[in-house]
Amino acid sequence: MNPDNRIKLRHLNCFLEVARQGSIQRAADALAISQPAVSKTLRELEDSLDSKLFERGRQGVTLTDAGNAFLHVAGPSMQALRRGIQSLRTDEYKAGELRLGALSSVETQLVPKMIHLLHSRHLGLRISVLGGPAAYLLGLLRSAELDLVVGRLSDSPHLAGLHFEHLYGDALKVVVHTQHPLLGCPPELLPGRLSDYPMVLPLPDTTIRQHADSLLLQSGAGLPATCLETLSNTLARSYTLCAHAVWIAPRDAIHGDLEQGNLKSLELDGHTLGGSVGVCSNPATSQSLPAQWCLDALRELTGNSTPT
Template identity: 25%
Template sequence: MRRNIPSLQSLICFESAAKHSSYTHASQELFITQSAVSRQIQQLEEYLGVNLFSRTRHGVELTEAGKQYAKGIKPYLQGIEKSTADIMTHKGLGGTLKLGVVPTFATRWLLPKLHKLNTQHPEITVHLETSTKPFLFNENVFDAAIFAGTQQQIEHWPGIQAHYLMDEEVVPVCSPALIQNRLPEAVMQNEHSYDLSDEELLLMPLLQQTTRPSIWQEWFQAHQIQHPKPFDGQRHELFSMLSVAASHGMGMALIPQMLIESELNKKELVIASSKKLQGSRKYYLVHSSQDISPQIQKFVDWVLQELHQSA
């Protein structure tokens, strides 16, 4: 059965003209004449039975139908371009994997290990982009994602298969100088940590995470500590930002220990208390439940293997 799809050339001309709001700029980008662009778009409008552009004093602008159509076809044209580049690059023997990943996990856990994936599977090229929110895989945004969230979020994320990676267990950390200045009598438990008393913890300034404004309150409540101002302190969005602020003596932060091993080893940060908080958030590797590619399956197997070896 013949597919109800207009010509690819007309779609390419339309996308370029929509992007620039100009037939002239589209012709320059595509190395064809302006009249050729106009003719392709006219044929597309006739095929669709709607006007995609309206004339203005300064050129053309998208109609509401044009805006809707441009938004709809863009990811599919990008998908065709990506698939074409993949097959030309890898000759059918591998491919690229576009991975969405939470920012600090990407820089602190995944990136330092990717050379192992390259050694084990040189046919796979991984492109990383940060992402902190769920999305729909049928929008062709990512092939897979490493996501930190709740079980409820995973259950209500349509069309995915999720692989549990690990719990998120946060610990209170700060610079050793901050403890030495505020609590000169405090004694280290080992080279990486103190175990401050409840009273000593109350003397430490706090650093807050903007995306989780109640995390310190949850930590204090979990350990039955009555803090008068659990929401006070500077606010930063990412764990990596909290780590830098804490290492410069600006306060005590709650950060997953696996994300700050480098700072602990360099003694830029120390664990302030043995009290931990295992929250509802967990790390998952997620991908579409449909048409799992060999690249995705190899990446899933590799990540689970790395976690097993480091456990």
């Protein structure tokens, strides 16, 4: 007989309880069985594994090297089994699917945190995330191909017929890498010097690009001849770090790099100009349970306990 077939759940439960308690007697009390029954179960498990799992002493028991190795297998296996049983009992495995549109303004911080929170609470939930310009994503929301769209949307001309819920106010940042020459530039000269360097901007005809253009106009800065226009935060970040580029970025995209000291912010007039980050839904379609979970998670993460 395969020795694996002789290992039962009661063997694993008993082993884990003894390892946790460090005592056969305390494990027996916790399992509500007799001490001889615990000892017998452990002997059966050790015989099946052909390994000694515990050293017995007057003060209790301690794991052997083999016992520690088995603990790293048995513990996670039992946890996974319990989670699976719980998901069946609560129909969690039927959680369904969330189809989310996410603008680049929220893809670095807010959306990953929201997904992590949802998956920690709803084991069977499948989440698909699509990026792109607001006009494209809102069009898919209107045709019921997406459940929700998250991002800087308040000024979009494509919101007609859709419901927008404000989550927090956002601000554009002007950032460069830590060795950029502009970091030593006097504030009064900074606007005139920006055009000396390549600039990273959002794509034309997007809401966030309108804010970026307004920022440059208000500060008196000109548009440089060399530009990278993209909605990819990954590309924009990599280019900014490897070149003397100036990146006009949403706060979400550069928050981590500013905290870690990878990027530095330039103080430019109009620096706090921004928009409203929120979540957009389609009132013409019935809201799925996963979409409601998503809304609740977004409100929780941004401190909005009730819809606005």
